Amino acid sequence: MELDAPHFRVVFPRELHDDAQRVAATLEAVYEPASATLGVQPARIPVLLNNRSVVANGYVALGPRRTVWETTPLFPGNQSLLAAGNWLDLLAVHEYRHVAQFARMNRGMSRLARIVFGDYGLGASVSYAVPLWFWEGDAVGIETAHTVAGRGRTPAFDMHFRALLLEGRSYNYAKSRFRSYRDFVPGHYPYGYLMTTHVRRRYGASAWRDIISRSASWSYVPLMFPISVKRTTGRGLFRLHRDAMAELDLFWRQRREGLTYTATGRINDGVRRRWTNFAHPVYVSDSTLVAVQSGLREAADLVLLERGRRNVRLRAVDRALYFRGFDANAEFVVWSQERTHPRFSSLGYAVIMRQDINSRRTTALTRRSRLFVPSISPDGTQVAAVVHALDGSTGLVVLDATTGAELFSVESPDGRFVSEVTWSRDGTALFAVVQDEHGKQITRLDLGSYNWTPVYGPTFDNVWGIEAGDDVVYFVSDQSGIDNIFAADLSDGTVYRVVSRPLGAYYPNVSPDGQRLAFSDYTVDGFDVVDVKIDRTQWVVVSESTDRAEYFDPVVEQEPAEVLEPGATRPETPYRVRSYRRVAGAFAFHSWVPAFDEHRASLALRSDNLLRTFSTQLAALYDRRENTLLGLASTTYSGFLPVLSASARHGGRTSSFSDSMGETRSYAWDETGMSLRMAVPLVFRRGLHTTGIQISGVGSWFRVRDRSFVPFLEQGNGHLASVGASLSISRRQASAYSDFNPPSLQSLVVAAQSTTGRSDFGSQKLYGSAVIVTRGLGRQHRIRVAAEAELERPDNYRYSSILRYSRGFDYRYADNLLRLTGEYAFPLAYPDLSIGNWLYVPRLLAAAFYDHTIASRANSSFSESGDFRSAGAELFVEFYALSIPVPFRLGVRGGYRLDGSDYFVEPVVFSFVIL
DSSP, X not given: OEEEOSSEEEEOOGGGHHHHHHHHHHHHHHTTGGGGGGTOOOOOEEEEEEOSOSSOEEEEETTTTXXXXXXXXXXXXXXXXXXXXXXXXXXXXXXXXXXXXXXXXXXXXXXXXXXXXXXXXHHHHHHHHSOHHHHHHHHHHHHHHHOTTOGGGOHHHHHHHHHHHHTTOOOOHHHHHHOOSSSOOOOHXXXXXXXXXXXXXXXXXXXXXXXXXXXXXXXXXXXXXXXXXXXXXSSOHHHHHHHHHHHHHHHHHHHTTTOOOOOOEEOSOSOOSSOEEEEEEEESSSSEEEEEEEESSSOOEEEXXXXXXXXXXXXXXXXXXXXXXXXXXXXXXXXXXXXXOSSOTTOEEEEEEEEETTTOOEEESOSSOBEEEEEEOTTSSEEEEEXXXXXXXXXXXXXXXXXXXEEEXXXXXXXXXXXXXXXXXXXXXXXXXXXXXXXXXXXXXXTTTOOEEEEEEEESSOEEEEEXXXXXXXXXXXXXXXXXXXXXXXXXXXXXXXXXXXXXXXXXXXXXXXXXXXXXEEETTEEEEEEEEOOXXXXXXXXXXXXXXXXXXXXXXXXXXXXXOTTOOOOXXXXXXXXXXXXXXXXXXXXXXXXXXXXEEEEEEEEEOTTSOEEEEEEEEEETTTTEEEEEEEEEEOSSSSEEEEEEEEEEEEEEEEOXXXXXXXXXXXXXXXXXXXXXXEEEEETTEEEEEEEXXXXXXXXXXXXXXXXXXXXXXXXXXXXXXXXXXXXXXXXXXXXXXXXXXXXXXXXXXXEOTTOSSOEEEEEEEEEEEEEOSSTTOEEEEEEXXXXXXXXXXXXXXXXXXXXXXXXXXXXXXXXXXXXXXXXXXXXXXXXXXXXXXXXXXXXXEEEEEEEEEEOSSOEEEEEEEEEEEEEEEEXXXXXXXXXXXXXXXXXXXXXXXXXXXXXEOSOSOOO
C-alpha cells in the first residue's frame, strides 16, 4: 500500500494503515521546523515502513533516494535510550533530519558529484566531506529538541563519556572520532551529539548550516571540514574538541555536587586489563548469578558469577541478547534470540531459547514468533513474554517453560504499548511497563481476575528494568538526572530511591531469599555486577522528578517548534491510500558506480526500483590480467526465490600458447553473447554464528570472432554455448570489535563450467576452494589455511581464470593450478597515533605466510609445468588519512621465492587475509 502527502510518499504493508497515516502527518508537522536551522526545504522523498523485522532501526539511503524504517520498537535494554516517547515519532524527526542534511550538502562540488555520478556521487561526497559524528550527532540533537524520547534526554546515552571525563581519561579528537582497538571510546552517536550541541551552545543555531554549506561547496578539497569549522568558530577541530570536553567536564562535575552514593560489593571476578561489561545480572541461587559478559576483544558470553570465585563461561551468545531480554533460575536460562529469514534479511523473528545450566542443552521454545523480554515464573514452570504483532499492537503471552506451548495470552491495557514484563514473587501476578501519549506506567496484572492495576506513573521519566520484590516493584529511572534504582510500594504507592551510584545503575534483580539486590553498576572500565543488602531504613523517599538544567536546553530554545506530544499527531483528513505500484519505477537509473579489485576495474550505470528488488546495470569492465575491455548489460530480479539474472556482453578476450620453441605467444578475439543465471542465496543466523549457502546455475551463448591467431588444431571463429553451476558454503563466528577477521570461519566453494555439444568450441573447467580460519596463540591471533584448485581442459577455448598465484609471482596462463596457503596473522601494536587532521594510526598488523602453487599446461604437442613456492612476512599499517572515514591498510611484503632462489619485496594495498 502507499499514500501521498505533500512532501512524502509512504509505502507500507496493509497492517500498518493507521500508523502510515500518523507517520505522514508527523512528517508534515516537522517538515519545516526540523530542517529550519539548516535553511533547506528538501524535495519529496519515499518513506518505506517495514513491520517484518524484529530489529529497531531506520536509515536514509541514496541509490535510490529513500528512507527505510523498521517499525518494531525498542525493547530493554534499548529502553534506556528511548525514554517515554513514541518510536515512530523519534524515527520521523531523526531520519527526516538526515534528509535535510543531504539537501544542505547538495551544492557546489557535492552537487557536481551528484550530476556526474548520480546518487552515489552525492553519497561519496557526503561521506568524504563531513564526518559521520556530525550526521548522527546533529540528528540526535534535533530528535532531543523535538521529542520527549530524544536520546540526549537519557543519561545512559552520554554515560560512557561522563565516565571518561570524570575519571580524567579524555582522549584527543582523532581517537574520539576514529575510536581505538585498545581502549573503549564511545561511538559517533554520543560523541557527535555532544560536539554538535557544544557548537550550537557556543556559536548559535546557524553555525552548522554555515559549516556544512562551505564543506559541501568545496567537498573534494582535502580537510575542507576542519577548515570550515575554523572559519565559522575560530577554533580548529582539535581545539574545539578540547573546548567541548572541558565544558562537559565542568557541567557534569557541577551536576554531581552534593550527591551521596550507595556502598556496594563487586561480584564479578578479577582485575580487568581492559574495558569489559558484566550486564544484566540474574540470581540463580542466593550466592550465584548469571550475567552477560562482553568487551572490546571478546563477543558476548553468558557467565556464572560467584563472589570470590572465577567466572564460569556458560555459553557464547548474541551480543544483543540483553537488548531483547533474558532471565534465569537455578535450572535453566531463557532469552529472546533474533532469527532472520534465510532468504530475506528484512523478515525476522524473535524466538524464545532455553538452555539448561547443568547439561548445557539448548532448545528453541518457539518458532517464528515475535516474543521479547522473557521472564521465568517463580516455580520455573512458565515463561511470560511480550508479544509484538505485525499491526504494531503488543500484549503478554505465557508459555510452558518445557515445551513452549502457549498457555494463555492477554491484550495490553487500553491498547497501550507494553515494553517489558516480570513475575510477582508469589507467581499470582505479572508486572508490566506500558506506554502511551501520557508517558510510561508500571501496571500489575492479576492472573486470577485479569484486571490491570496502576502501580507507578504515568510519567515522562524513563522507567524500565522492573523487578518484583515482596511488597515493592523495583525499577530504573532517570528522574534524578542519573539512571538509578527506585522502588514503588505496592500498598501505598510511596516511591523510594534505593540505589544511588555516580554513573548509572541498571538491571536490578532480587536474590531468592529476598535479602540482597544485585545490579549492573557502570564504571570507567565497563559494567560491574554488584549487590547491596535490602534495607528499607536506608531508602530515601522521593516525590517527583528533579527540575534540572540540561545540556541540550539552549538547543531546544533555538528550535522554532514545540516538543511533539508522543503519538498524538493525526491528519485532519486521512490521506488517500492506493495499492503499491510494483511495475512503476522499475527502471530508475540513479548512479555511476566505479569498482575495482586486484584484477578488474569497472564503471557501471545502475538502476534500482524503490524496494531494490529489480536492478539493472550498464557497465564497462577492464580485465588487467588479459588486458581487455568488455561492455556489459545486466538485470536482476530478487523479489522471490530464486534470484533471476540476465546479461549481455561484448568485448575482447586473450589467451596464450607455447610454440615449438617453448616461447609463450598471446592471441586475442572478440566475444558477443548473453547469459541467464539462477541463484538460491540463503543465510542462516543462529546466535553468534552465520551460515551462508548459495547454489547457482548459469547458461550462456556467445559468438567468437576476429581471432588474431588460431593455434594448431584449435577452432577459429564460431559459436560457444556454455553451462555452469556453483555451490558455496560458509560458516563464520561473529567478531568482537577489535577482531580484524572472524575468530572462526570455514568456507567451501565448488564451481564448474563446460561447453555443450552444440558449441563450436570445447572446454571444461572445475574450480574448488576450502578455507579454514581459527584462533592462534593469542585472542586476536588468526591462523588461516586455504587450498584452491583450478582444472581446465581447453580443447579450443579458455575460460577466465579465478585463482591467484603464490605471492611474489606474476599471473600466467595454465590449464591446471593448485594453490596451498598457510598464514599466521596477529596485531603487532595499538599505537593510537595521531598527527593533526592528517593521520591517525590505530593498529599495526603482521603476518607470516607460505604459498605453494603447482601449475601445468598441456596440449597435444607441448607442455610446461612448474612449482611456484614462496614464504615470507607482511607488515601492515592500518590508518585514516586526511580525515577520510575509511580505514586503509597499506603494507610491505617481503619474501623468498623458494623455486627461484631469490628474494622479493613489494608493496601491498589490501589486507593479507582475503576471505
